Amino acid sequence: MINKIKQYVGIMPAIFVIGFFMFIPILIIVTYSLLEANPYGGVNWNLTTEAYTKILYERDLFDEISFNSAYLVIIFRSIWIALITVILCLVAGFPVAYYIAIQPPSRRNFLILLITVPFWTNLLIRTYSWILVLRDTGLVNNSLQVFGITDTPVKLLYTEGAIALGLIYTYIPFMILPIYASLERLDVKLIEASRDLYATRWITLRKIILPLSMPGIVAGSILVFIPALGAFIAPELLGGGQKLMLGSLVQLQFSSARNWPFGSALAVIILIVVMLALMLYARNAHKNNSEGTIH
């Protein structure tokens, strides 16, 4: 018995730290989401689904309940912006991943390093640098005016487009790296065969290369979607806090709004969406694996 326990000594510290300081905290906010809010912060220990009904309905002064779409709008805006981010990351990232994958190995590694360097630098700073580019006296507007395309600055900052641009900038490496990984070992013979059989470049891309990079595309989409959904910095700095997204809404409940159960309920909803996405991914990976064994 003691011998058996000894086997697990090595993994215990890491498992304990994550279990105690991450898994239990998540269980606690799931519990909190079912409790009553204390107006001074924290909770009263009464079970209620108030936090979840608050997402759809509001209680007015006369204690009457009416439908309220404000929070629903924020939830759908978050999902919408996260999806747009995924699609644009894919459109912009795929050619880059493919181009890098067909380079000679030494150049490949260097280009991958070039992609990862900004990724490891401070998220806040990367987003802040976009303010310098997008604001009324920023690089884009200055160039537009110098070339006489517009007289007055175009409003670029504090728009949904700015948020998406910042999110793409932040998360596109998550899309490029998995696609690159699945294309790196692409067999040239498959492309040669396709071309020999009179397929054009584009048909080869569609029928050979794209299907082979599918595992990378799916993994990349999940990896971009998850953090984009709960993003906080880009909506705050580039959206100016006007186009609220889920991340900011959650943060607000735990700071100035002091409604911890409602904040917890929103966090639980983010978690559920993430779990659905991961399950979708797991099913897909499983399917790909079983297909792979047929060959």
Next chain:
Amino acid sequence: MAQKTDIRTLPGFRLATIGFFIYLYIPLLILVVFSFNATHSATVWDGFSLNWYAKAFDNSDIRRAAWNSLVVATFATIFATSFATMAALALARNHQIKHKPVFNGVLMLPLMVPEIVTAVATLTFFSVIGLSLGLGNIIIAHTVFCIPFAYLPIRARLHGMDKNMEIAAQDLYASKWATLRYVTLPLLTPGIISGAMLAFIISIDDFIITLMVAEAGSTTLPIYIYSLVRIGITPEVNAVSTILLCISIIFVTISYLVEKKR
């Protein structure tokens, strides 16, 4: 142009890649360039000066925040890297452990939960158990999410290592601990170093979790930069950001070179 004859090339992809790299580096370039601007403007160039760096170094709040960041990142890195090394060794070399996929899943948990959720969950947890250790709270929170970043390079290195070395050592009557000390760990060192580097960067760059967990007086550098940005944009922010940028780039490059040397 050798690629021209390559059957795999697709028209426009090269241009798309060049455009992508410009998109990737232009904002950072502007940030760095204007940190050397002589006047207050963060957009119009008025000549070279180190004014804003002097100002940033002179600012005692920035110095304190930088010191806090350094302390938190150092401790979080030491804890996360040691735990990750132990876990990786146990999972890769101990064949009696059951349910390995489950343990692997737990180690990856911090990567799968969105940061904002981790942030509020940790905040709630600390307030429930009444933990108030100042920087200690931040160090605990950072250790948790640094573990997978330290773990991945170490595991990759372990998988790529030649097991015969360890078998040879044991054949020559080296004890389990001697094998670990004189064979496995030295071979594993590049993985451990690059894991530690990544953990350090992830910790020093973290914003949202620190924002929620930090108590008054334990401001880290990203939190301080955020408060500056909210007030208004000055080249002082650019100067501090450029320094932080350089630290990250140095660490990533070292980590890359160490990994390459295997």
